[in-house]
Amino acid sequence: MTPSSADDWLRLDQQICFSLNAASRAFNGVYRVILKDLGLTYPQYLVMLVLWEHGTLPVKKLGEHLRLDSGTLSPLLKRLEGAGLVRRERSAHDERSVEVRPTEEGLALRERAREVPRRIAAATGFDPARIQSLRADLDRLTEALDAAAATAVTAEA
Amino acid sequence: MTPSSADDWLRLDQQICFSLNAASRAFNGVYRVILKDLGLTYPQYLVMLVLWEHGTLPVKKLGEHLRLDSGTLSPLLKRLEGAGLVRRERSAHDERSVEVRPTEEGLALRERAREVPRRIAAATGFDPARIQSLRADLDRLTEALDAAAATAVTAEA
DNA sequence: TGCAATTCGATTGTGCACAACTGAATGGCC
């Protein structure tokens, strides 16, 4: 392999990982603008989406839905509680677990959030089929990357 | 529009934005493992890629390549300087500007980084054509989202 | 030439991601 072909690889690599990173941050920027009215950040919005769909959940389950651990969720949930959108209460059955319950105010916010998806979809300029196709590719990518990270950890010896 | 169809929209929306977010973080996790040997984080690696390709650059140009501002780059570059990989020096022509120059050690790191792209590509399990197709979609998405964010700011009055 | 607007970087503050660790609670097992 010549030096120049290795350089090509470096550039190609940069493009795929960088494109994903840039798209993620661009999405974040659009959400930041749209969610400002609701007083939510993008990760907070994701938490509320899960709670709106599933109702009260322990932190653990919430983290499984969102692929986030308690180190990220604990302070985030405290901020949502401070904003009056959720309550956190120790489970009666298992004192280790904390149930996250949307308040009336949190549930009411759902009405104001209904127009968000349409505005986001409009911002992408992609038709639904294209979005679904892209989403499927991304999910396959995530699955492959997670598997690779897991095997890399075990195979690193 | 019935409540259930609005709920469907909420779920659809969650899937596309969430898939992108998850893929970005999954990529980050794989890079974290692979770059650990080099002592770099993923954003630091991106900075070094740009420096390897373009040589010495002012912070401003670096930020344009990476879509990052000085608030992110300043502390990051200080850490790279602390690691001995770059030097930061005021431009002679324009005292406002700071030139970021890779050190000998920083340039030498390129050799050890050559195998990174291959390992990343292998981790995705995607063939090059598929990666390029996905990258093109993501770039179009980023462009549309940036444009939408820009118009949203001006149209928000 | 002198002043105003702009450019550039650094800094500050908020929030998220994640690794590592702590400590309480639980449940299995002898």
Added chain:
DNA sequence: GGCCATTCAGTTGTGCACAATCGAATTGCA
């Protein structure tokens, strides 16, 4: 019943993203 590994949430520490602001340097223009 008592011990021990496991399961949880929380905390700490590091690093990144970004908005807002500052101060110094530069540029444009009257």
